[in-house]
Amino acid sequence: xxxxxxxxxxxxxxxxxxxxxxxxxxxxxxxxxxxxxxxxxxxxxxxxxxxxxxxxxxxxxxxxxxxxxxxxxxxxxxxxxxxxxxxxxxxxxxxxxxxxxxxxxxxxxxxxxxxxxxxxxxxxxxxxxxxxxxxxxxxxxxxxxxxxxxxxxxxxxxxxxxxxxxxxxxxxxxxxxxxxxxxxxxxxxxxxxxxxxxxxxxxxxxxxxxxxxxxxxxxxxxxxxxxxxxxxxxxxxxxxxxxxxxxxxxxxxxxxxxxxxxxxxxxxxxxxxxxxxxxxxxxxxxxxxxxxxxxxxxxx
Numbered sequence: 001x002x003x004x005x006x007x008x009x010x011x012x013x014x015x016x017x018x019x020x021x022x023x024x025x026x027x028x029x030x031x032x033x034x035x036x037x038x039x040x041x042x043x044x045x046x047x048x049x050x051x052x053x054x055x056x057x058x059x060x061x062x063x064x065x066x067x068x069x070x071x072x073x074x075x076x077x078x079x080x081x082x083x084x085x086x087x088x089x090x091x092x093x094x095x096x097x098x099x100x101x102x103x104x105x106x107x108x109x110x111x112x113x114x115x116x117x118x119x120x121x122x123x124x125x126x127x128x129x130x131x132x133x134x135x136x137x138x139x140x141x142x143x144x145x146x147x148x149x150x151x152x153x154x155x156x157x158x159x160x161x162x163x164x165x166x167x168x169x170x171x172x173x174x175x176x177x178x179x180x181x182x183x184x185x186x187x188x189x190x191x192x193x194x195x196x197x198x199x200x201x202x203x204x205x206x207x208x209x210x211x212x213x214x215x216x217x218x219x220x221x222x223x224x225x226x227x228x229x230x231x232x233x234x235x236x237x238x239x240x241x242x243x244x245x246x247x248x249x250x251x252x253x254x255x256x257x258x259x260x261x262x263x264x265x266x267x268x269x270x271x272x273x274x275x276x277x278x279x280x281x282x283x284x285x286x287x288x289x290x291x292x293x294x295x296x297x298x299x300x
Contacts, residue, residue: 001039001042001043002039002042004035005035005038005039005042006068006071006072007025007072007075008021008025008032008035008036008039009036009039009047009061009064009065009068010065010068010069010072011024011025011032012032012036012048012055013057013061013065013068016055017054017055018032018033018036018055036048045058045060046058047060047061047064048061091117091120091121091277091278091279091280092120092121092122092123093120093121093122093123093142093143093277093279093280093283094122094123094125094140094141094142094143095122095123095124095125095141095142095143095144095145095283096124096125096126096127096132096135096136096141096143096144096145097124097125097126097132097144097145097146098126098127098128098129098132098145098146098147098148099126099223099224099225100147100223100224100225100241100243100244101145101146101147101243101266102124102126102145103225103247104243104244104246104247104294105145105243105266105287105290105291105294106124106145106287106290108286108290108293108294109283109286109287109289109290110122110124110286112286112290113279113282113283113286116282117279117282120279122283125141129146129148129150130150132144132146132150132269133150133152133155133269136154136155136269136270136271137152137154137155137271139271139274142270142274142276142277142280143268143269143270143276143280143283143284144268144269144270145160145266145267145268145269145287146267146269147199147200147241147264147265147266147267148199148200148267149265149267150269153272154271154272154273155269155270155271155272156269156270156271156272157267157268157269158267158268158270159265159266159267159268160266160267160268160284160287160288160291161265161266161288161291161292161294161295162263162264162265162266162295163241163242163243163263163264163266163295163298164242164257164258164261164262164263164264165200165203165204165239165240165241165242165257165258165261165262165264166239166240166241166242166245166255166256166257166258166298167182167187167237167238167239167255167256167257167258168227168228168231168237168238168239168240168245168248168253168254168255169182169189169231169237169253169254169255169256170189170231170232170234170235170236170237170252170253170254171234171252171253171254172234173188173189173237173254174186174188174189175187175188175189175237175254175256176253176254178256179256180256180257181256181257181258181259181261182256182257182258182259183211183259184207184208184211184213184215184258184259185211185213187213187215187237189236189237190217190218190219190235190236190237191215191216191217191236191237191238191239192217192219192220192221192227192230192231192235192236192237192238193215193216193217193219193220193221193238194220194221194222194224194227194238195220195221195222200241200262200264203262204239204258204262207258207260207262210260211260219235219236224240224241224244225244227240227244228240228244228245228247228248231248231252231253232248232249232252232253234252239258241264242264242294242295242298243266243291243294243295245298246294246295246297246298247294255298266291268284268287268288
């Protein structure tokens with residue numbers, strides 16, 4: 001029996017008539033009759049006795065219906081699954097980000113994603129880029145955000161947004177009194193540094209050394225958020241990524257782009273051999289838009 005035979009036979013058994021089956025399947029009565037006749041011809045036995053225009057299932061039809069009804073339930077489940085995949089429902093997305101991006105970019109994107117996919121699920125986690133790469137390669141995450149391209153053959157890296165490193169200057173400091181880009185040669189306030197293993201910190205330090213002014217710090221922190229909080233408390237100044245800078249309290253500090261400019265890229269990371277599902281692709285769209293909107297807020 002072909003799949004169409006099964007659908008028509010099941011509909012007739014449920015409705016009890018050709019006309020009823022036609023209504024269930026949204027096709028014409030002649031079409032139902034034609035498929036039934038072809039089904040019986042293929043089987044080599046009648047499935048219904050015709051008595052004064054009515055159909056009466058044969059014993060063979062009743063036995064066949066038991067198995068076909070099981071198959072029909074599976075077909076219904078398959079159709080529902082296909083519909084949910086098409087609409088993005090019932091999917092689970094696993095997103096990992098570095099701590100900075102988890103706080104600065106994800107919340108705005110998730111607001112839109114949750115509204116667009118009310119029946120989908122998302123798990124969020126924060127890790128450093130090294131752990132993110134492992135999670136993607138092991139299939140423990142679907143996509144990730146990082147300010148670092150790991151340059152790994154098993155990882156696909158795509159730039160979602162680009163900005164530049166920003167100086168956060170406490171109000172009342174000499175740096176806060178100026179306008180425009182801040183040269184490393186003009187830094188006078190106590191500098192809150194980032195960990196030696198931070199890739200962006202290395203780029204900033206290299207830029208400073210190129211101008212003959214290496215940057216030194218008595219106070220070193222592990223995260224951009226902590227550096228920002230210390231500046232807001234008046235402890236000193238710091239240099240952070242633009243996404244952290246965009247979320248800073250402007251009533252407590254001043255923002256100035258660093259000179260020379262140190263570019264920063266927001267990377268979408270995913271396993272190279274694992275294409276993203278529809279809900280993941282939509283989340284990527286929202287993440288990119290949230291990141292670009294965040295950068296626009298830095299414009300003077």
